[in-house]
Amino acid sequence: MRYHPLSVLSVLVFTPLSGLATPRPFASHWDDLREKHTWNSVPENWQNLGHPPADTTIDLHIALKAKNENALIDALIEVSSPGHPKYGEHLSREEVAEIVAPPSDVLEFANAWLEHHGVHPSTISTKHGGSWLTLSGVPVSRANELLSASYQLYQHIGTNDTVLRTLSYGLPAALVEHVQSVAPTTHFGFPRTPWQEPLMRRGGETTEQTKVPGRDPGTVLSSRDQDVTPSFLRTFYKTSSYVPSAAGWNTLGVAGFNDDWPSPDDLRQFMNQYRFDATDATYRVVQIKGGGYDPSNPTHEANLNTQYTSAIAYPTTHIFYSTRGSDTLGDRFINWLDYVLGLWSVPQTVSAPYGIPEYKVSPDYATHVCNLLAQLGARGASVLHSSGNDGVGRGNCLVQDSSGNSRVQFIPNFPSTCPWVTSVGGTTGYNPEIAASLSGGGFSVLFPRPSYQNNAVPPFLLNLGGQYNGLYNPWGRGVPDIALQAMRFPVVLKNEPWVVSGTSASTPTAAGIISLLNDYRISNGKAPLGLLNVLLYGICLEGLNDITSGSNPGCNTDGFSAVPGWDPVTGLGSLDFERLVAILSRW
Structure with missing residues (x-):
């Protein structure tokens, strides 16, 4: 089966409407x-x-x-490419507005x-x-x-x-x-939280809890596994010796939807237990379109996001965006993007561990949102989205196409499939670090492979051969881009200890590390990283830990396998902060 993916860069022939100036x-x-x-x-x-x-x-x-649909992406790639004369010269709000007019x-x-x-x-x-x-x-x-x-x-x-x-x-x-x-028109699904079943530890035991309403359960973890704490993450990814010095200029934004919001009391208790030198960690809340905030009724997702970005990036300035948008108030994700893009200065790093299956998104909506995310990148923001927790797909993966016909298809998550965000998958273990079986990965049907993946993705496809032909789009944007620890993260919720797993844990971990890299650059008088992917697939490739074992089963298949080089399970691998600092110090 041959796919004909919709290109976000395709240019439609424009018919001038000059002369039609009155109603x-x-x-x-x-x-x-x-x-x-x-x-x-x-x-x-x-x-x-x-x-x-x-x-x-x-x-x-x-x-x-826009009058020139290619202009935004051209500008984004220029400011994101080391060696280009405009590298690091991120655009202002007004410059972007002029380009997309x-x-x-x-x-x-x-x-x-x-x-x-x-x-x-x-x-x-x-x-x-x-x-x-x-x-x-x-x-x-x-x-x-x-x-x-x-x-x-x-x-x-x-x-x-x-x-x-x-x-x-x-x-x-x-x-x-x-x-x-x-x-809002035909886009029903707002960003959902792609995470695993939460587990609560009682008396030293790990017991399965009741499914959280509205959230799909994931793999139940073994109580024999070791918890992944902030101290382990900081040591494993080599950030523990770095002391941020641009906290007043560097901002880490945390996106919150679905009435998810964190608790400052839980954050304080979490830091008391896992990072005692950061017990004064805090965050500012921005409520968008009437977004709620009730710190006495926090959620796992928001607490997980703020507790781990804070534990990694402390004392970096944190902003939690609580965005509303349902019924008559429009689309939550677009409401959030509307607000952030209207700011004079955007956050340098954004953790947004939300997503929905790509096939549930209309092509016109997906292209619009992806273009807005490209604007964020052009402004200097590094946006990270989770790749999902269903491997190559949940259940039998029977998808209905626009003609009403059903077929089996691997199911990647959007907005992770947008080429202008960094998609984060999941790993587990150490010595060696391997792919977590839940790690979402695959190939977009809506978005073609971006140029920065042209050297990394074809070798994987060549080795894959004819396996899974017809189940995925070999010409599509591949996800994830990177993968980090995703299993057994302790969190504090309403003063109680919980353990959660999923790419909604690996994403804030990655965002915290990227925020420290932005701190390093800003404190040395350099521009923030902005769109990460051109760097990751280019000069920063040597700063990544290649993951070469594990797989992401789903859709009644064994899924893809992690192999040397890029793969649709762990991407290019995990982050090594010290090596990345050494590389970026030269640019």
Whole structure:
């Protein structure tokens, strides 16, 4: 089976709209609609609750394509490539906005279309160089007319989260090729937490606990395994002797969704037990779009993220972003990106251990989000996402395509498959460090292989031969990029000890180490690392520990195997901080 992946870098032929400067001549265009995206049925694990109340309103984000769709990625690669004259010259908010701005006549056309449908200009805000139109408080009846949609309420089975979505939407024919995406529309899944079943230690024993509602269980770990503590991680990855000196300028951002938030009391108790020289560690909370924060009711995910980024990167400034977005408030991930990209200065490192199966994401939404993540990289942020905890996929991996036909397919996670983030897999053990069987890995169907992987990925495919033909896209972006310890991480939750496993543990560990590398560069008058992948597959390759054993079974198969060089289980390997510092000191 041959795949034809959608390229985020593909350039559509642009038809000038010059001369269409007033609403009146446009009227004949509005009734000629074209489908933008459609699901054939309600996505799995969601149930239809029917139409919302008549007075319901919704906030809409309309993303317009840039006048030069390649310009952003070109600039990102330039500032991320050692040896290029522009290496390290990350772009300002205004410079990025200028690059992603749409043609002026397309913006005029879009505004005329909105005016025709009665959307008052006062409810429209134009952001990011005009590439992003936010419509506030649009009546659902008007949104249905505007997008040829049928918004209804849907509830997620298991979490009881309720969202306002449509199974299909369209746009005027003259505009459809110039709009990247409209959200929220057909994207049901917000970022989910890809982690393992938590285990609680009682009286020295490790016992399986009740499944956390709404979260998929993972492999139950053996009580014979040794806990992975901050002191072990700092020694193993060689950060323990480094003392940060740019804490006032270097920031580590922690993304929080799904009403996940941490507890400062738990952080204090965790540090008292595992890093007593950092008991004053803290974080600042930014609540986005009404995001909640109740430190008396923390979650494993948020505590795991803040406790391990803090334990590795202390005393680096930490910001926890609590983002809301469901029902009428739009998409959580886009709300977070909207806020961060609007900042004058973005955090130099971001830990975001969330993801959903790529096949559940519409191509237009995925491309839009990936482009926004590229903007973060161009601004100088190193963004790390977890590769997931299901190996090559959970269950029988029967996936329904856009035509309604089902087929077996390995299932990578998005946004990990976006080429402009660093995907983090999982390892376990030491001497040697091996792949954790849960480590998500594979090849994107939506995004083609980026140029920085052209030397690393083909050797693996050549050795793989015809095994698994038709189950994966050999031309797709390969994940993960790196992998770190992921098993048996102690955390403190509501003053009680728990042990959790998964790439939601390896991701904050990696983010803490990358934040220290950014501290080193900033304290020496150099630019932060920004997009990591060009470095990892290039000059920093010698600063990684190659993982050559283990596999990631799934989809009723043995999955891929870790081998010398890059592989879709552990990527390029784990991080060696001291070697990376030595390499980066020369650039």
